[in-house]
Amino acid sequence: MITMYERLVQDVAPQIPAKTPAVDGSGLLVRNLSAYYGEFRAIQDISLDVQEHRVTALIGPSGCGKSTLIRCFNRLHEVARGARVEGQVRLQGIDLYGPGIDPVAVRRMVGMVFQRPNPFPTMSIFDNVAAGLRLNGLAGGSQLALTVESCLRQAALWDEVKDKLRQPAMALSGGQQQRLCIARALAVDPAVILMDEPCSALDPISTLRIEDLISELKQQLTIVIVTHNMQQAARVSDYTAFMMANESRAGEIVEFGATRTIFTNPSDSRTESYITGRFG
Amino acid sequence: MTGGGSLARRQKLSSVMSGTVAAASGLTVLPLALVLGYIVVNGAVGLNLDLITHLPAPVGEAGGGMANAFLGTLVLVALASAIALPVGILTGIYLSEFGQNAFADTLRFLTDVLTGVPSIVIGIVAYTLVVIPMQSFSALAGGVALAIIMVPTVTRTTEEALKRVPPTIREAALALGLHHWKTILLVVVPAGLGGIVTGVMLGIARIAGETAPLLFTAFGSRFWPTGLTGPIAAVPLQIFQYAIAPYQDWHRQAWAAALLLMLLVLGLNLVVRLATRTGFQREQA
Numbered sequence: 318m319i320t321m322y323e324r325l326v327q328d329v330a331p332q333i334p335a336k337t338p339a340v341d342g343s344g345l346l347v348r349n350l351s352a353y354y355g356e357f358r359a360i361q362d363i364s365l366d367v368q369e370h371r372v373t374a375l376i377g378p379s380g381c382g383k384s385t386l387i388r389c390f391n392r393l394h395e396v397a398r399g400a401r402v403e404g405q406v407r408l409q410g411i412d413l414y415g416p417g418i419d420p421v422a423v424r425r426m427v428g429m430v431f432q433r434p435n436p437f438p439t440m441s442i443f444d445n446v447a448a449g450l451r452l453n454g455l456a457g458g459s460q461l462a463l464t465v466e467s468c469l470r471q472a473a474l475w476d477e478v479k480d481k482l483r484q485p486a487m488a489l490s491g492g493q494q495q496r497l498c499i500a501r502a503l504a505v506d507p508a509v510i511l512m513d514e515p516c517s518a519l520d521p522i523s524t525l526r527i528e529d530l531i532s533e534l535k536q537q538l539t540i541v542i543v544t545h546n547m548q549q550a551a552r553v554s555d556y557t558a559f560m561m562a563n564e565s566r567a568g569e570i571v572e573f574g575a576t577r578t579i580f581t582n583p584s585d586s587r588t589e590s591y592i593t594g595r596f597g
Numbered sequence: 598m599t600g601g602g603s604l605a606r607r608q609k610l611s612s613v614m615s616g617t618v619a620a621a622s623g624l625t626v627l628p629l630a631l632v633l634g635y636i637v638v639n640g641a642v643g644l645n646l647d648l649i650t651h652l653p654a655p656v657g658e659a660g661g662g663m664a665n666a667f668l669g670t671l672v673l674v675a676l677a678s679a680i681a682l683p684v685g686i687l688t689g690i691y692l693s694e695f696g697q698n699a700f701a702d703t704l705r706f707l708t709d710v711l712t713g714v715p716s717i718v719i720g721i722v723a724y725t726l727v728v729i730p731m732q733s734f735s736a737l738a739g740g741v742a743l744a745i746i747m748v749p750t751v752t753r754t755t756e757e758a759l760k761r762v763p764p765t766i767r768e769a770a771l772a773l774g775l776h777h778w779k780t781i782l783l784v785v786v787p788a789g790l791g792g793i794v795t796g797v798m799l800g801i802a803r804i805a806g807e808t809a810p811l812l813f814t815a816f817g818s819r820f821w822p823t824g825l826t827g828p829i830a831a832v833p834l835q836i837f838q839y840a841i842a843p844y845q846d847w848h849r850q851a852w853a854a855a856l857l858l859m860l861l862v863l864g865l866n867l868v869v870r871l872a873t874r875t876g877f878q879r880e881q882a
Binding site: 391393396398421422423424425428429431433435436437438439448449452453498501502505 | 697763765766768769770771772773774775776779783784787788790
């Protein structure tokens with residue numbers, strides 16, 4: 318059995334003695350995380366416990382750093398020019414920013430679904446789902462076909478596309494494309510999936526299907542979802558973090574707790590103002 | 598404020614402006630139509646199979662063709678492409694994917710400058726770099742000259758094509774745990790392939806008709822090519838030579854060759870466009 322640590326250090330695994338990661342009973346432990354774009358600090362000193370097999374929603378007004386925060390979870394933030402991160406993000410006890418950790422391997426463990434459906438435009442439905450495995454040389458042949466089918470089933474898309482797997486992905490509707498992107502993310506077998514406003518470009522019916530899917534998926538992995546839609550956060554999430562930008566425009570967590578508590582009995586007056594629609 | 602006026606007045610002004618714009622567009626296309634028409638009219642008469650199957654007849658004799666020139670042009674274009682495509686496409690990828698620095702800005706500027714350099718000057722460069730050291734006019738020198746002309750076109754169109762690929766596609770690939778180079782090679786470049794192919798076609802169309810840079814590099818010849826190190830014929834050179842000669846028959850052949858060269862470039866464009874449009878999607882599916 319390959320440990321999480323070995324999966325994360327990838328190529329350097331042989332040099333570093335495999336150790337059993339400390340199980341701290343949590344999916345993602347975020348500690349004192351700050352992220353910068355050049356000199357600008359976008360989020361400041363964030364600490365957050367994302368529970369395993371639960372859905373955690375990030376809500377807050379535009380520009381409060383929600384997207385920046387989840388991009389730190391799969392080390393996609395540092396891809397931007399001049400961007401850097403301070404602090405820790407621990408996945409099952411291993412610091413994703415620790416020495417020897419390969420950001421590319423991190424992204425296989427922590428998948429992501431984006432605001433707009435972004436299937437690879439030149440690829441078929443099948444190839445889109447297969448992309449992560451095939452282009453990384455991780456699987457091929459009949460094994461690959463099985464994985465693609467199982468991911469499309471998990472993404473509740475199989476019945477709609479099973480007869481047209483070879484057709485271009487761009488021929489699907491927006492909602493189908495987004496479920497395809499979820500299937501594509503599932504194919505590399507991540508432990509966590511990040512969703513950055515996954516329904517903001519979709520119609521209500523498609524949104525509902527994605528929300529159902531989220532509830533299904535949390536059986537097997539951990540989900541962090543950024544949303545502008547408060548009802549959505551209330552419907553799909555188990556935990557909610559409310560973020561706001563402070564006086565120096567850096568995002569901070571105002572309140573974090575069980576979704577029911579945040580929405581029915583928030584302890585911070587700013588949370589209450591936001592969820593009752595008084596600003597944002 | 599002015600700009601009001603009655604409805605009738607504004608409608609009249611609108612139709613005058615529409616007319617002006619239409620006339621300007623017509624004026625733009627007119628020379629093209631005239632050139633094409635003139636070449637077709639004059640070239641069609643001399644068009645025959647001899648043109649692409651026979652060597653030139655000895656001076657003074659009627660008949661013959663310029664098969665060597667067509668072969669020469671193919672060789673020169675192939676040589677130039679072999680040099681310019683890797684350089685141009687890789688530079689384009691660099692500018693698009695890694696080009697947010699001063700070095701890239703300089704590179705972009707120099708590429709634009711290179712586009713504007715008169716082709717005769719590039720011929721002189723190739724003469725200095727290749728012909729003088731080799732002590733001989735050669736197909737190689739012609740290929741180098743044409744390659745230098747081709748590189749900036751291919752570079753900038755590749756860059757533009759890749760920049761049109763939405764950044765979210767790159768993020769999607771990175772988020773799947775693909776390395777940066779795989780993201781570029783397996784996702785971004787295929788998505789921009791249509792645009793890159795257009796750039797390559799533009800480049801080939803540009804160099805297939807170039808005459809000036811070949812004058813003292815490829816030099817021209819009335820015989821079959823002897824290899825890459827010897828002088829080689831090219832259609833534009835042959836047309837130039839025939840057009841200024843005092844023979845009626847040569848004029849006729851020059852017109853026909855001009856027509857054929859035009860059709861070749863046009864045909865190549867069409868074929869590659871169709872092939873990449875369907876093949877692009879079919880192959881991926």
